[in-house]
Amino acid sequence: MIVKVVIDIPAKQVNRSFDYAVPKDWESAIKLGSRVQVPFGNMKRTGFVVDITDETEFNGKLKPIHSIMDYDVFLNEELIELSDYLAEYLQCFRISVLQAMLPSLLKAKYDAIVQIHDPVQFSEKVGSWYQNETSIDRKVLEERISPNAISQLKKENIISIEYQVINQTTQKTKTMIKTNLNKDQLMNALEKTSQRSFKQRAILEYFINNQAIESIEKSTLMTELEVSNATINSAIDKEWITTFKEMIYRDPLKDVSFQTNSSKTLLAEQQNAYDLISQSVDNKQADTYLIEGVTGSGKTEIYLQLMDRALQQGKSALLLVPEISLTPQMVERVVSRFQTGIAVLHSGLSITEKYDEWQRIIKGEAKIVVGARSSIFAPLENIGIIIIDEEHETTYKQSDNPRYHARDVARWRSEYHDAPLILGSATPSLESRARAQVGNYHLIHLENRVNQMPMPPVDIIDMTQVELRETANELSPELIEKIQDRLDKKEQVVLLQNRRGYASYLLCRECGFIMQCPRCDISLTYHKFDNQMKCHYCDYHEPLPTQCPSCQSPHIRTHGIGTQKVAETLEEIFPEAKVTRMDNDTTRRKGQHQKLLDEFSSGQSNILLGTQMIAKGLDFENVTLVGVINADTALNLPDFRASERTFQLLTQVSGRTGRGRLAGEVVIQTYNPEHYVIQFAKTHDYENFFRFEMKRRHLTNYPPYYFTTLLTVSSKHQGRASQLAYDLKAQLYNPELERKEQLYIIGPNRNNISKINNYYYFNLLLKYKDKTTIQRQLDDILNNTQQKATQGVYVNINHEPQYFS
Structure with missing residues (x-):
């Protein structure tokens, strides 16, 4: 028996499998996907078994594997095959993909x-x-x-x-107790036991009267019979009973109670969507459906009923949500519907909780997986349906190596299992909508809300006029008045401020000095809670200075606003209101997402203030007002997707109101009221926004008309990074492809933030029509830049990047 092993060294020279012999008395323990230790050079290295065979092309004598690391297999045959595809597709090393697929625990010591x-x-x-x-x-x-x-x-x-x-x-x-004696032996022991030893007799009588019970937890037996640990130990010494350990899973849902939630009657639009997709479930067709449904149109109910259909056929289901903040509500809906057999995977779980959930999936105890991006690698067998909710979200793209997009992995797994893939969103990404437009996806429209309420009216507040007639305040008089009205009516308010912290930066009014991060080319953000200036990129922090570090002037002031500052303002204006703030600072501790959402859902607070994590997926019936503090936060960023992201964010947050029996209203504060994004968001007009934005993309040669790849060169030595970026451009330059408009190379340019954590960054953006035209050159770059890495200069290849900074 011979195994092919991928070694855990991410380098060109070993980016393939190596053959090893398997000793005879190890053969039944080795499986595809097993992790093993093998001799490699003069060292022992970890590797993954990616094939089992009886033949080898190696002419010499094969070395035997050194040891087996796991008797459990965490990667099934499908995931091994997927790793090969992704390594080639993403142009990264296969070991990096295999490691990314593993539960976190196995990456620790x-x-x-x-x-x-x-x-x-x-x-x-x-x-x-x-x-x-x-x-x-x-x-x-x-x-x-x-x-x-x-x-x-x-x-x-x-x-x-x-x-x-x-x-x-x-x-x-947990410690379990069982008896190895039969009934006659137990009766004989009971006869020989003194009547005064009533506690010991109670143990014997329990097992005599409960022959059908194989074992019982020790603590349960002690409570039921009111016996002590000493009595239990005495029974063990007399060999009446034995103890053993039984593993119990950590349940991330153990502290949450769910009420049963039965299927709802579908409206005509929902029923049409269900009927179309269920045919693909029944016929095992790997079709991709894009459900474009306004907020509140009942997409989740369609998901749940389709998952149920797959389960009834003995299949499994995979449901992805973009952020941990959405997971509690989605998990609640799934568990309320199906009760058991559900695994939850997201970043808010501990390493051990994730591992336990992974084990339940492997053992077939969980047929439904709900989770964030990395859940796409869940080792489910016989998948019947894959669903990606809020498919437009950028969090589905992995920012570190391997830089996969969950949607691409989902499409591969959909084809592998002959299962339909559903992409759902009120504001689909332009790439997905364009694919649906040309027939690559099946497009399904849901134009009405399930509560039959109209989309909420949107009031645009021109903050340039507010600044002229008011003292500087992040809340306009109109928004303050509407918030007070809702508080008087005992209704709830959601406010979006897509910047955390107290203030954006600290400015000296005498010399103009702005406090910068010493490691990054960006200003520090003021956090009032702990009186610290913090960098949101490298986590550098220092105390708030009392005078200018440059000229020692005491006239140093904070500028810009974050969620902390808005929360403070709200508490001053509305002292009777309870404000719940949700951002990365308030949700760092485990379980805080769920706690804060429960606080708002139960009515303990009146105002939910947060960053973009509150903008999507959340459903609160008593919310009748949504306010956007500053709609321009991301509108003018140097990114061709800035307009798309702003429109999606405004549309999504607008959908948080009017979801119950009460009508809702939206107030958007902006300094650019005539901007086309603001105007389309005002009328909830995705269709016209899509057409307008597609024209702009066509004129500028951006996706979905062109593919994009970002090459990022980084080093602590600015000159070395810059030189390599120019060398790569020369290597990629092809005048014939450029003349035919098949390839454009933009750059090299400095990163939007040119230095992060003491590393300088330079970017090359490739725009091309056909990946095969640059495939070989990118493969060469991946291989040839290994030597540069030893000199402290690194190159990253990122296909279809979501951000350019």
């Missing part, structure tokens, strides 16, 4: 412990050396018996392999 579930059978299998422990180190067991034997013990559930992050317990267990 950990110990492997063998938990013994059945000491009697275990002793019979392994021999006299076993001393009746409940757990032993895996290395000790591997010294005594072969990997094949260990694999068989695991298969028979006599043992399990559990992983413990060093200095941190990762597996939760």
Whole structure:
């Protein structure tokens, strides 16, 4: 038996598989996707088994694998095949993709412990050396018996392999009690036990009367029979009972209660969407559907009923949401509908919680997965439907290597399983909508809200006029009046300010000095809560100065506004109101998203203030006013998607109101009231915005008319980074392709923020019609720049980047 192993070294020279021999008594323990340790050069390296065969092209004698790292397989055959595709498609090293697919726990340092579930059978299998422990180190067991034997013990559930992050317990267990005596033996023991030993007799009587129960948790037995630990130990010494450890999963939903939520009757538009997509579920067709539905049109109910249809056919379902802030409400809806068999995967879980959820998926105990971007790699079998909610969100694109987009991975898995893929959004990305326009996706419109209420009216406030007639204030008199009206009516308000912190920057009024991050080319943001100036890129921070660091003037003031400052203003103007603030600062601790949303949902607070994390997916019936503090925050950024993102954000946040029986209203404050984005957002007019923006993209040769790839060169040495960027441009330049308008190279340009954490960044933007025209050159760049990395100059290849900074 021969295995092909991908070694965990992300480098050109080893970006392929290597053949290793498998000893005979290891063969049944090795599976596709297993992690193994192998001799590589004069070292031992970790690797992934990506193929099992009996043949090799290697002429010499193959080295045997050194050890097996896992007796569980975390990557199935599908994911191994997917890793090969993504490595080529993204032009990155295959090991980087394989590592990204693993649960986080396996990327940490950990110990492997063998938990013994059945000491009697275990002793019979392994021999006299076993001393009746409940757990032993895996290395000790591997010294005594072969990997094949260990694999068989695991298969028979006599043992399990559990992983413990060093200095941190990762597996939760409970102590179980069972008896190995039959009823006659228990009765005989009872006759020999003194009548005065009523506690010990109670234990014997329990097992006599409950023969059908195989085992019971120790704490439960002690509570039911009111017996002490000493009594239990005495019964163990007399060999009436035995104890063993049983693993229990950490449940991220254990503290949350859900009411049963049955299917709702679909409206005509919803029913039409359901009927179309269900045909693809039934016929196992890998069709892609784009549901373009206004906010509140009932997309989630369609998702749930389609998931139910897949489950009824014995299939599994995968549902992605873009942000952790959306996960609690979506999870609540899914669990309320299906109750069991649901795994949750998102960044708010601990490493061990994620691992436990991963285990439930592998063992088939969870048929539904709900989670954020990385959930697209969940090792589900027999997928019947894949759904990406709010498909336009940029968080579906991974910013670090490997830079995959969840939508592209979903399409591959959809074709692998012959399962439909659903993309849902009120404001689809221009790329997705353009694909639907030409028939690559099936386009489904939902133009009406399920509550039959109209889209809320939008009032545009020209802040240039407010500034002329009022003292500088982030809230216009019109918005203040409307907030007060809602508070008087006991209704709720959602306010969007897409910038966290208290103030954008600190300015000296005498010399004009602005406090900059010493590591990054950006100003520090003032956070009043802890009186610190902070960098949102490298996390540098220092105390707020009392005088200008440059000229020592005391006339140093904060400028710009963040969520902290707005919250303070709200508390001053509306002292009777309770404000819930949601941004990255208030949601860092685990469970804070859920806690803050519950606080607002239950009516404990009147105003929900936050960054873009509150703009989408949330559903609160009592919200009748949405206010956008500054609609221009991202409108004028040097990014061709700035207009699209602003329109999506304004439309999404507008949809948070009027979702119940009460009518809603939206107030948008802006310094650019005539801007086409503001005007289209005012009328909720996605169709005309799409047409207008597509014309601009066509004129400027941007997606969806061209593909884009961003090459980023970074180094602590500015000159080296700049020189390599120019060398790469010369290497890629093709006058014939440029003449035919098949390839444009923009740059090299400095990054929007030219220095981050002491690294200088230079960008090359490639715009092209056909990827095959530059495929070879990019492969060469990936391989040839390895030598540059040893000199501290790094090159990243990012296909279809979502940001250019």
